[in-house]
Amino acid sequence: DAGITQSPRHKVTETGTPVTLRCHQTENHRYMYWYRQDPGHGLRLIHYSYGVKDTDKGEVSDGYSVSRSKTEDFLLTLESATSSQTSVYFCAINNDLYSNQPQHFGDGTRLSIL
């Protein structure tokens, strides 16, 4: 299995607080992705990174920011959490942006905003 670790695995917090989720990989893969998964929706891309300090927005990026200061870590930050951001968040990695290689997923972070 690809070495991807998400932390924390579960978090409960209050509306208006900042939250940071971490994705750590040991595969030295160039590309990293953050998705959210909600009932009635498929996985939706929040942000992705194509290298250190190189990131771009996905389809549901409002309210989220990301940072990648080193290859192995991709951080997702909710600056001021809202109840609509209650979701399960998945990190994924792969090593070739333009090929059709599968992405490898982390185990997910279940985030509840009260």
Next chain:
Amino acid sequence: KNEVEQSPQNLTAQEGEFITINCSYSVGISALHWLQQHPGGGIVSLFMLSSGKKKHGRLIATINIQEKHSSLHITASHPRDSAVYICAVHSPIQGAQKLVFGQGTRLTINP
């Protein structure tokens, strides 16, 4: 209308039955992925297809590019196959490797 539609959304069957899950998409694609998500959340890639058919054990995936349709088949189904199966397409229109996901099919195999 979603760009990737799966059917059925839920499927319950008895052990040993032949299972078919369908995926239709409306965009041009360069590849289609089938993923499996077990209770507890982990997502693993089962197949990546750009044409024809692929087989791995009891799982078979087919794709018809002209009809924009793919199917995932499970032969001799077993309770351990119970999971959510997700179809995702890699569309070059989206740029880079931005996958577009279906909503998933929840499969339950009863002993």
